[in-house]
Amino acid sequence: MTPILRIALPVPLHGWFDYRSPTAVPPAPGSRVLVPFGRRRVVGIVLEAVATSEVGDGQLKTAERVLDEHPLLTAELMTTLRRAARYYQHPLGEVLQAALPVALRSARELPESGAPALRLTPAGEAVLADPGRRRGTRIDALLQALAGGARTTADLETGLGTVATAARTAVARGWVERQRLAAAAAVPAAVAGPPLNEEQQAATEAIAAADGYAPFLLDGVTGSGKTEVYLQAIRRCLERGRQALVLVPEIALTPQALKRFRERLGVEVAVLHSGLGETERARAWLAAARGEAQVILGTRSALFVPLPRAGMIVVDEEHDASYKQQEGFRYHARDLAVLRAKALGVPVVLGSATPSLESLANVEAGRYQRLRLRHRAGLAQPPSLRVVDLRRQRLQHGFAPVTLGAIADCLARDEQVLVFKNRRGYAPVLLCHDCGWSAQCPHCERAMTVHRRDGRLRCHHCGYESAPPRACPDCGGLALNPLGQGTERLEEALAERFPQAPIVRVDRDTTRGRRARDALFDRLPDTGARILVGTQMLAKGHDLPHLTLVVVVGADEGLFSVDFRAAERLGQLVVQVAGRAGRAERPGAVILQTHDPAHPLLAVLLDGGYRALATQLLKDRRAAGLPPFAHFALLRAEAKSPQALDAFLRAAMAKIDANGLLAHGPLAAPMPLRAGAHRGQILLEAAVRGELQAFLPRWLDALRELPGTRAVRWSIDVDPVDLY
Numbered sequence: 122m123t124p125i126l127r128i129a130l131p132v133p134l135h136g137w138f139d140y141r142s143p144t145a146v147p148p149a150p151g152s153r154v155l156v157p158f159g160r161r162r163v164v165g166i167v168l169e170a171v172a173t174s175e176v177g178d179g180q181l182k183t184a185e186r187v188l189d190e191h192p193l194l195t196a197e198l199m200t201t202l203r204r205a206a207r208y209y210q211h212p213l214g215e216v217l218q219a220a221l222p223v224a225l226r227s228a229r230e231l232p233e234s235g236a237p238a239l240r241l242t243p244a245g246e247a248v249l250a251d252p253g254r255r256r257g258t259r260i261d262a263l264l265q266a267l268a269g270g271a272r273t274t275a276d277l278e279t280g281l282g283t284v285a286t287a288a289r290t291a292v293a294r295g296w297v298e299r300q301r302l303a304a305a306a307a308v309p310a311a312v313a314g315p316p317l318n319e320e321q322q323a324a325t326e327a328i329a330a331a332d333g334y335a336p337f338l339l340d341g342v343t344g345s346g347k348t349e350v351y352l353q354a355i356r357r358c359l360e361r362g363r364q365a366l367v368l369v370p371e372i373a374l375t376p377q378a379l380k381r382f383r384e385r386l387g388v389e390v391a392v393l394h395s396g397l398g399e400t401e402r403a404r405a406w407l408a409a410a411r412g413e414a415q416v417i418l419g420t421r422s423a424l425f426v427p428l429p430r431a432g433m434i435v436v437d438e439e440h441d442a443s444y445k446q447q448e449g450f451r452y453h454a455r456d457l458a459v460l461r462a463k464a465l466g467v468p469v470v471l472g473s474a475t476p477s478l479e480s481l482a483n484v485e486a487g488r489y490q491r492l493r494l495r496h497r498a499g500l501a502q503p504p505s506l507r508v509v510d511l512r513r514q515r516l517q518h519g520f521a522p523v524t525l526g527a528i529a530d531c532l533a534r535d536e537q538v539l540v541f542k543n544r545r546g547y548a549p550v551l552l553c554h555d556c557g558w559s560a561q562c563p564h565c566e567r568a569m570t571v572h573r574r575d576g577r578l579r580c581h582h583c584g585y586e587s588a589p590p591r592a593c594p595d596c597g598g599l600a601l602n603p604l605g606q607g608t609e610r611l612e613e614a615l616a617e618r619f620p621q622a623p624i625v626r627v628d629r630d631t632t633r634g635r636r637a638r639d640a641l642f643d644r645l646p647d648t649g650a651r652i653l654v655g656t657q658m659l660a661k662g663h664d665l666p667h668l669t670l671v672v673v674v675g676a677d678e679g680l681f682s683v684d685f686r687a688a689e690r691l692g693q694l695v696v697q698v699a700g701r702a703g704r705a706e707r708p709g710a711v712i713l714q715t716h717d718p719a720h721p722l723l724a725v726l727l728d729g730g731y732r733a734l735a736t737q738l739l740k741d742r743r744a745a746g747l748p749p750f751a752h753f754a755l756l757r758a759e760a761k762s763p764q765a766l767d768a769f770l771r772a773a774m775a776k777i778d779a780n781g782l783l784a785h786g787p788l789a790a791p792m793p794l795r796a797g798a799h800r801g802q803i804l805l806e807a808a809v810r811g812e813l814q815a816f817l818p819r820w821l822d823a824l825r826e827l828p829g830t831r832a833v834r835w836s837i838d839v840d841p842v843d844l845y
């Protein structure tokens with residue numbers, strides 16, 4: 122009997138598909154197979170081999186071809202991904218596909234891992250052995266350089282200069298062939314770091330001593346040397362021949378981290394993030410899968426890299442919302458990192474100066490061990506905070522006079538200033554002074570952002586853009602004024618006010634494209650810039666030694682959001698951006714400009730820092746029955762027709778029958794209209810996670826059966842991080 126394969130296919134359907142195995146010995150679970158599916162051929166993943174199928178023998182098709190000799194997805198990864206699919210209620214086939222780099226989702230040959238290298242063929246050896254050969258040519262130099270064995274191109278080029286042309290000729294003549302070599306040889310020896318202080322030492326020891334699964338929260342103030350702790354713990358892990366996976370929240374942080382990890386650990390670091398080319402990504406992924414890469418550094422999706430010799434997992438800036446995937450398979454990489462660590466039996470370190478309330482609650486509940494770094498490393502002092510009340514002040518492009526004075530002083534001392542505003546573009550609103558009209562996106566009914574340099578109005582919600590009107594479309598008046606400030610306007614204002622000081626602006630507009638981004642972040646620590654203006658891209662993780670003043674232009678803007686996480690986010694953002702100041706010998710200062718200096722949460726933050734704020738917020742959440750003390754799932758739906766939307770949400774409400782659940786809805790979404798679609802939602806709440814988990818599959822099955830759902834797009838978000 123030919124075995125039957127249960128195969129997960131990348132289609133939005135739950136369950137698996139049965140095929141006859143193309144080989145007598147069935148491929149192992151986790152292997153890719155090419156199968157006919159309708160009129161297409163698709164790549165699926167083998168879940169298991171079975172003897173019989175419910176599908177009638179006549180209808181059972183045979184898989185076309187097994188693509189992998191060894192399964193690409195390890196047993197542990199298959200288990201974790203199956204659990205994740207169930208937890209997040211997402212089709213398994215799509216979950217498995219999301220774990221693979223794009224280049225491995227098709228039947229193409231696997232790219233080889235390792236660095237490009239050359240070696241002599243027997244013919245080449247014969248040429249080299251011939252005393253009568255032509256000497257002194259570049260080809261001859263190349264042959265001689267290869268006499269001792271294969272070498273990487275990079276290695277050859279340090280001695281010979283560029284070898285591309287000589288190599289091409291030598292290959293064409295059959296003297297040399299191309300291959301790939303593990304790149305290890307190319308990395309310089311490890312550079313020693315600073316001696317660890319006592320707290321760092323204790324944290325490192327605790328992590329290194331962990332035998333098997335152990336979750337840690339490394340709770341260390343900004344600049345306390347958390348990265349040094351990761352490095353030392355990873356070094357120990359490498360000494361035992363194990364791999365380490367390090368997640369960072371943002372692509373922009375990878376070049377700096379890559380450099381530091383490579384230098385300090387003296388090993389090749391495989392990098393994985395969405396900004397890389399497909400082949401590069403597949404190569405790094407395979408290098409990890411084959412156990413060649415010892416350290417893997419990446420953003421959210423790097424979590425799914427196979428780790429055959431796993432030693433530890435680090436999630437840096439664990440509070441960061443970017444660990445949550447916001448579309449399709451809506452997983453949380455931090456939460457799955459903990460799940461994986463458990464499955465792998467390795468320690469996991471969640472690090473942050475501003476831990477998420479979820480992780481703090483896990484510490485309180487005794488599930489995570491907290492490791493604290495209370496002081497800044499080396500000689501650096503914590504920055505001083507100062508609130509500037511914006512009320513009844515004459516502002517200049519959003520700056521209070523005292524703020525401008527402080528910037529001038531800082532520049533006079535030849536130090537660096539960071540101006541933070543979480544809004545790109547020139548101004549968030551274009552307003553008619555005569556009649557109050559403002560430019561709105563026709564598809565979202567929200568204000569269009571003014572982009573002055575490009576001369577455009579843009580909707581930041583759907584991407585719609587238009588030319589700004591010359592006159593008000595309502596009253597015909599000419600008094601159209603940009604209202605409020607975005608980073609572009611702040612940059613302009615600062616350039617006018619401080620013409621001598623070079624300014625660099627960092628936001629999505631100035632870092633579009635991989636080249637621009639890498640170039641900017643690579644030189645960020647030593648640009649000649651005296652003033653940095655930017656959005657939250659600048660708030661995260663960067664180490665800027667000359668920076669001594671941070672200005673938060675609008676510190677209260679986050680406090681009035683509808684999202685229950687707004688205060689937590691704002692506190693994290695303010696503390697993180699403030700943490701960029703004064704990280705070296707010179708002390709740092711932070712100015713918080715606000716219209717609401719008396720806001721109680723701001724007061725808590727100023728008095729007791731993030732720790733006090735977090736304690737207060739946890740208390741509030743517990744009292745209000747909000748996460749992490751309750752568990753949420755959010756059903757989002759949208760439709761072109763408001764009636765269809767309404768009918769769907771009502772029908773969905775009617776299908777809620779479980780005890781132990783609270784359902785809120787149908788509710789309008791915080792943005793009821795977006796890109797022309799009407800949007801609504803239902804929020805499910807449970808005190809016990811298991812009850813929600815038990816109910817969701819049943820509910821979603823029922824929703825799929827509802828009539829008329831074709832007109833509605835819907836999705837489920839388990840543990841949503843924002844309610845948009």
Ligand SMILES: Nc1ncnc2c1ncn2[C@@H]1O[C@H](COP(=O)(O)OP(=O)(O)OP(=O)(O)O)[C@@H](O)[C@H]1O
Binds near residue numbers: 317321341664
């Ligand atoms: N024990 C130490 N002695 C002297 N300097 C140290 C020590 N540990 C770390 N440093 C230095 O302090 C600076 C901050 O360290 P690191 O980047 O590890 O902090 P961090 O806690 O990861 O920062 P953040 O999360 O705020 O970005 C770095 O320049 C680092 O080299």
Ligand SMILES: [Zn+2]
Binds near residue numbers: 585
């Ligand atoms: Zn829009």
